[in-house]
Amino acid sequence: MPSAAKTAVNPAKPAGKRIRRTAEEARRLILDAAEKRLAQQGPEGLRLQDIARDIGISHPAILHHFESREGLVRALIARANTQLRDTMLTALAGGHTNSDASDHIGHVFEALSDRGTARLLSWLLLTGRASENSPTHNIMGEIVEALQARRAEYAAEKGLPAPDKEDTLFMAMLTANAAFGEAIIGRQLAEAVGLDADGIKRFRNWFAKLLNEHWDGRN
Amino acid sequence: MPSAAKTAVNPAKPAGKRIRRTAEEARRLILDAAEKRLAQQGPEGLRLQDIARDIGISHPAILHHFESREGLVRALIARANTQLRDTMLTALAGGHTNSDASDHIGHVFEALSDRGTARLLSWLLLTGRASENSPTHNIMGEIVEALQARRAEYAAEKGLPAPDKEDTLFMAMLTANAAFGEAIIGRQLAEAVGLDADGIKRFRNWFAKLLNEHWDGRN
DNA sequence: CCAAATACTGACATTGTTGTCAATATAATT
DNA sequence: AATTATATTGACAACAATGTCAGTATTTGG
Numbered sequence: 001m002p003s004a005a006k007t008a009v010n011p012a013k014p015a016g017k018r019i020r021r022t023a024e025e026a027r028r029l030i031l032d033a034a035e036k037r038l039a040q041q042g043p044e045g046l047r048l049q050d051i052a053r054d055i056g057i058s059h060p061a062i063l064h065h066f067e068s069r070e071g072l073v074r075a076l077i078a079r080a081n082t083q084l085r086d087t088m089l090t091a092l093a094g095g096h097t098n099s100d101a102s103d104h105i106g107h108v109f110e111a112l113s114d115r116g117t118a119r120l121l122s123w124l125l126l127t128g129r130a131s132e133n134s135p136t137h138n139i140m141g142e143i144v145e146a147l148q149a150r151r152a153e154y155a156a157e158k159g160l161p162a163p164d165k166e167d168t169l170f171m172a173m174l175t176a177n178a179a180f181g182e183a184i185i186g187r188q189l190a191e192a193v194g195l196d197a198d199g200i201k202r203f204r205n206w207f208a209k210l211l212n213e214h215w216d217g218r219n
Numbered sequence: 220m221p222s223a224a225k226t227a228v229n230p231a232k233p234a235g236k237r238i239r240r241t242a243e244e245a246r247r248l249i250l251d252a253a254e255k256r257l258a259q260q261g262p263e264g265l266r267l268q269d270i271a272r273d274i275g276i277s278h279p280a281i282l283h284h285f286e287s288r289e290g291l292v293r294a295l296i297a298r299a300n301t302q303l304r305d306t307m308l309t310a311l312a313g314g315h316t317n318s319d320a321s322d323h324i325g326h327v328f329e330a331l332s333d334r335g336t337a338r339l340l341s342w343l344l345l346t347g348r349a350s351e352n353s354p355t356h357n358i359m360g361e362i363v364e365a366l367q368a369r370r371a372e373y374a375a376e377k378g379l380p381a382p383d384k385e386d387t388l389f390m391a392m393l394t395a396n397a398a399f400g401e402a403i404i405g406r407q408l409a410e411a412v413g414l415d416a417d418g419i420k421r422f423r424n425w426f427a428k429l430l431n432e433h434w435d436g437r438n
Numbered sequence: 439c440c441a442a443a444t445a446c447t448g449a450c451a452t453t454g455t456t457g458t459c460a461a462t463a464t465a466a467t468t
Numbered sequence: 469a470a471t472t473a474t475a476t477t478g479a480c481a482a483c484a485a486t487g488t489c490a491g492t493a494t495t496t497g498g
Contacts, residue, residue, distance in 0.1 A: 020445050020494050042346035043262045048486065058447050060487080065445085069486065119345055122403050126338055126345075127261035140411040169412055170425045174397055180404050181396030184341050189395060192359040193388055206389045214429060239464050239475055267456065277477050279457080284475085288456065443496080451488075458481075467472075 019056075027065050027075070029055050034076055039116025043123045046073070077129065080120045085139045087111035092146045105208040109179045118183030144172050151215070171211060178207065238275075246284050246294070248274050253295055258335025262342045265292070296348065299339045304358045306330035311365045324427040328398045337402030363391050370434070390430060397426065 021029070033054045037045045048069060052059040066072040091107030112118040151163040182189075190200050240248065252273045256264045267288060271278040285291040310326030331337040370382040401408075409419050 018446065018493055022495095023445075026445075040347075043342075044346060047484090049484090057445095059485090060448085060489090061446055063487065122341060123261075123345060125403055125407060126342060127263060128259075140408055144412060166421070167425070169414075170422050173408055173412070173422055174426060174429075176408060177398075177400030177405065178393055178396040179400070181398070181400035184344055184403070185399050186396065188344060189359055189392055193363060193392070195388075202385070203389050203392055206386075207393060210393075210429070210433060237463055237476060241465095242475075245475075266454090268454090276475095278455090279459095279478085280476055282457065439498100441496100441498080443494105445492105445494080447490105447492075449489090451486105453484100453486080455484080456482090459479090461477085461479105463474100463476075465472105465474085468470085 023065065026057075026061070030057075030062055030065060030072070031076060031079055034072060035080075035116060035120065038076070038123065039119055042119075043127065048072075073129070076120065077124050080117055080124075081139070084111060084117050084121070085142065088139065088143055089146065092143065092150070105175060105211065106204055108175060109182060109204055112179045113183040113186060118180055122180070122184055140172070140176070144169055147172050154215075171214070175211070242284065245276075245280070249276075249281055249284060249291070250295060250298055253291060254299075254335060254339065257295070257342065258338050261338075262346065267291075292348070295339065296343050299336055299343075300358070303330060303336055303340070304361065307358065307362055308365065311362065311369070324394060324430065325423055327394060328401060328423055331398045332402040332405060337399055341399070341403055359391070359395070363388055366391055373434075390433070394430070 030051065033051045034046060037047075037051055037054070046069075048059040048062050052062055062072060063069075066075055088108060088111060091111065148163070148165060148168045151168055155161065155163050186200070190196075190203075195203070249270065252270045253265060256266075256270055256273065265288075267278040267281050271281055281291060282288075285294055307327060307330060310330060367382070367384060367387045370387055374380065374382050405419070409415075409422075414422070
């Protein structure tokens with residue numbers, strides 16, 4: 001026993017007052033903090049200790065609620081997925097009779113870029129965690145379905161021929177790609193070419209118009 | 220001095236045969252390996268030891284050539300930037316007289332998705348390393364410039380009014396966003412909706428056509 | 439009021455990663 | 469051939485991050 005006073009383990013610390021949340025509440029708090037970190041600092045900013053400090057708890061508490069760091073990540077992904085899907089579908093359902101695409105487009109873009117959703121998802125894709133959760137699969141399927149339905153409805157209304165299925169699909173893909181891209185490089189891009197917030201809005205409108213014209217012209 | 224035999228430092232190991240490259244060659248090798256790792260495994264796959272092992276060197280060799288991990292990252296970014304810019308500009312310059320956009324679009328998309336360039340850049344953006352290197356700034360500026368010039372030329376040829384500058388800008392932005400998005404979520408998206416490689420090609424053509432129509436119609 | 443359940447904590451263990459250093463091998467130069 | 473320059477390496481240092489654990493505080497239910 002070479003080293004003498006090794007285990008100093010001070011058994012003091014009566015301490016007191018400890019905030020105790022319900023498990024659900026705690027999980028939500030932690031996920032929020034993690035999401036914020038991720039959006040702000042990227043993948044490497046997702047450290048248990050940091051997250052814990054942000055909300056004033058100890059990092060083992062996180063492990064208590066999510067088993068492991070990977071568990072936290074999975075929960076994060078799952079939540080982002082459902083959130084994204086909900087936003088998307090309600091955005092599509094919102095337009096009612098009026099078939100102007102600009103609303104939809106705007107909603108879709110905002111859903112992705114508003115918070116770190118796109119960043120979170122892209123990180124998920126970059127790290128190859130995609131296949132586990134079948135994330136885009138369900139979402140994209142539902143959305144294309146909804147879009148195609150709307151389009152068919154619109155076509156019937158105007159007595160036009162039924163819309164080409166693949167064409168609808170491509171419109172959806174383009175929108176998804178563009179929105180995703182914008183969420184990630186949008187800011188940099190806009191800044192690079194001297195576009196302010198209003199310019200970005202104009203861009204979105206321009207895109208919506210482009211799609212609208214195609215929507216009408218192609219049917 | 221409690222611990223006795225602490226420094227065992229065996230001075231043996233005559234060893235022999237050691238590959239010695241020129242500094243430039245070594246740097247290139249390392250950057251290639253790093254890029255591959257990054258493209259395959261995402262941001263968290265960029266570990267010095269792994270990269271070193273991939274090319275059969277020791278990790279201090281990397282540090283010798285790049286000072287630090289951050290140095291490696293910066294070099295990586297710088298190289299990706301110039302590569303991307305070159306590809307883009309040559310793609311734009313290639314079309315000569317023929318003003319069909321599909322060629323350009325294809326080139327742009329491929330430039331981004333072929334190797335991990337987009338992934339690399341997106342990671343750079345996600346981690347907030349963007350401002351340091353003024354990455355997109357120069358690139359985007361040059362490209363819009365080139366595009367606008369081409370468009371003006373095309374308009375003059377056909378005796379049409381000069382193209383709207385912002386319209387050109389928006390076309391470029393949309394293309395950039397879409398290409399970027401596709402590079403990241405494209406595979407997942409295509410898979411999700413049951414598109415094969417040929418379908419992806421059809422999508423790109425569809426997009427090029429959309430832009431072409433706009434190009435003509437708007438002028 | 440007591441007991442069980444559990445959210446939470448501090449201290450520690452473990453592991454992995456970057457970075458340092460002295461030593462060594464190899465290429466270039468004289 | 470000897471010298472210089474430098475690419476390369478093994479061993480170690482320092483640090484950071486996740487994960488473990490035994491114990492503490494707080495709520496809930498009897």
